[in-house]
Amino acid sequence: SEKPLKGKEDILPDVQYIQEELTRPHMTLELLWKEYAQDNPEGLSRSSFYRHYQKYRKGLSISMKVIHKGGKKVFVDYSGDGLRYFNREEGKWEETGFFVGSWGASSHTYAECTASQSGQDWVKSHIRAVEYFGCVPKAFVPDNLKSAVTKANFYEPEINALYGKFAQHYDTVILPARVRKPRDKPVVESNILHLQRFIFGRLRNHTFFNLAELNQAVWEALELYNDRPMQQYKKSRKERFKLLDKPYF
Structure with a gap:
């Protein structure tokens, strides 16, 4: 079942860390989700993890929404x-x-x-x-x-x-x-x-x-x-x- 985005049992992912990691070559949101889930078994579900990150991205300026790979x-x-x-x-x-x-x-x-x-x-x-x-x-x-x-x-x-x-x-x-x-x-x-x-x-x-x-x-x-x-x-x-x-x- 889906877990709410906020709650005492939730360990929210660091969205700034996610945004930075996605600039690395070959990095994907799916891989970051798996790493998060492994470190936080009581944390957000996969779909809530994705929604939490997308909510963060909506608040970014256009220049910050575009993810550019490092060194490119x-x-x-x-x-x-x-x-x-x-x-x-x-x-x-x-x-x-x-x-x-x-x-x-x-x-x-x-x-x-x-x-x-x-x-x-x-x-x-x-x-x-x-x-x-x-x-x-x-x-x-x-x-x-x-x-x-x-x-x-x-x-x-x-x-x-x-x-x-x-x-x-x-x-x-x-x-x-x-x-x-x-x-x-x-x-x-x-x-x-x-x-x-x-x-x-x-x-x-x-x-x-x-x-x-x-x-x-x-x-x-x-x-x-x-x-x-x-x-x-x-x-x-x-x-x-x-x-x-x-x-x-």
């Missing part, structure tokens, strides 16, 4: 808004692009300002992201911007030549998100929004005079962002990266 993908994009610095030589403000790359499993993130959104700047940002993470994902997932995709196509998108050479050199692949499918890349979309609030807000009253100076401030704020515990998981992005992504390299 880094989602990359430019923010719609960027920061700026004052060019003393030209006597004018220079707008910048804002590049963001986030791991699917851990949400660990790299970000920087760029002089433009050209193909060269796009690839250079990827190289610095790889250096920052200390490893290369199995795939990068960009939006269909021109720096990444020459011709968007549902089945065989045409990758920018320079971007393709980068992927070949680093032994990774490029998997463009489907056109007009924001749910294909909710992790980076979510982090762009959070970074705009976290970094842009902190730097709003500062004046910078070159790109290097601006990025130094961005990277200092980025460390605080990655070290801050995530509300849903009680662990920071950096801690989750070491637990969920880094072990597969």
Whole structure:
């Protein structure tokens, strides 16, 4: 007979642990149920275990509902808004692009300002992201911007030549998100929004005079962002990266 979701005799499963374990290669909810049942013979039935986890998932944001396997993908994009610095030589403000790359499993993130959104700047940002993470994902997932995709196509998108050479050199692949499918890349979309609030807000009253100076401030704020515990998981992005992504390299 079914057991209620709550009761004195029930030992409720740790749903955050379940969510994290499901990011591991070959892990399934069925296996986690069997492990739970073995450790807690007086706990929830199989169907109640599944319902308890699904109830938890319903309360998650879109970016957290999607389960990404550890070490697999880094989602990359430019923010719609960027920061700026004052060019003393030209006597004018220079707008910048804002590049963001986030791991699917851990949400660990790299970000920087760029002089433009050209193909060269796009690839250079990827190289610095790889250096920052200390490893290369199995795939990068960009939006269909021109720096990444020459011709968007549902089945065989045409990758920018320079971007393709980068992927070949680093032994990774490029998997463009489907056109007009924001749910294909909710992790980076979510982090762009959070970074705009976290970094842009902190730097709003500062004046910078070159790109290097601006990025130094961005990277200092980025460390605080990655070290801050995530509300849903009680662990920071950096801690989750070491637990969920880094072990597969």
